[in-house]
Amino acid sequence: MIVLGIETSCDETAVALVRDGREILVNLVYSQTDLHARYGGVVPEAASRDHLRKLPVLVQEALTKARLSWNDVDLVGVTYGPGLIGPLLVGVSYAAGVALARDVPLVGVNHLAAHLFALRLMDPPVEPPFLGLIASGGHTLLVAVPRWGEYQVVGGTRDDAAGEALDKFGRLLGLPYPAGPKIDALASEGDPNAVPFPRPMLESGLDMSFSGLKTAAVYWLREHSTASLPDLCASFLEAVVEVLVEKALRAARRFRFERIAVAGGVAANRRLREVFPERASARGMLVFFPPPELCTDNAATVAACAFHRYHELGISDPLSLSPDANLPLHGWR
């Protein structure tokens, strides 16, 4: 079964073709960052228009690269939330059009569930049960995953997402949007102990707060002018990483998971990928990271999730599938 996956929930237009939910034939991501960089964040209407312009071109390119034709597509999977409503409408409308024209099933996918399906695209695949940590630009949550399709959100940020905190901190430093990858690179040259940024809410519970960390950074920058850019990046990143790692380990212990799966754009971060396995193994736990290109937004994970829903859960959606900007993960099948 060949699944066409489509992802347009934010500022990446992504198209993938995946065989039997596991074998990636082609995974194309067109990033709109240049379009939004001068505004310091995503402009929803501009994003929608650019998805509309780019999506059909990418689908054609994907078919050509995979040496497939429209006749080979058996199913279309599309992100229908959470995300920006305009961009979601573009992807869902296009996917419904494909399903109608080709007479194939349409399957709506939760963007956060799709992030977790990156684990299934690994070789060998990482399957539940596990404690999932999803850390991206829009979301940061801890989720108990006893089996695919069953998600219990057990903690997460009360305010900014981890990626959002990095992007906002980067903006303070004058780095272009999105700053996460740049902070990643700069931090590797810096001292993570140079600036004593706070670790908000570290000592208790499974909730996190990253906006307080950003505020602390604002005050610190106002009062000091001594630290180098690499030291600042390394220190701020260290605070974010420490909070993510500690909270995930605590959640895993509390809900009795021995395995932790990390997903979302921030999971591409090198410092997180370095620190987490060490801390986990010290506590007798295993942690898994998908390859970086499957951590950030892409459509191969959407196709893998759609395949699971259709093939293993027997779910498909009507052509009237309606996007939901606030689609929750909790309990979502």
Ligand code: KG4
């Ligand atoms: O999952 P994603 O691609 O899109 C959302 O669903 O939000 O995540 C994007 C976020 C951005 O905040 C970006 O700065 C961050 O992930 N990010 C990183 C890295 N790559 C992307 N943060 C730290 N280190 C990275 N290497």
Ligand code: ZN
């Ligand atoms: Zn995402």
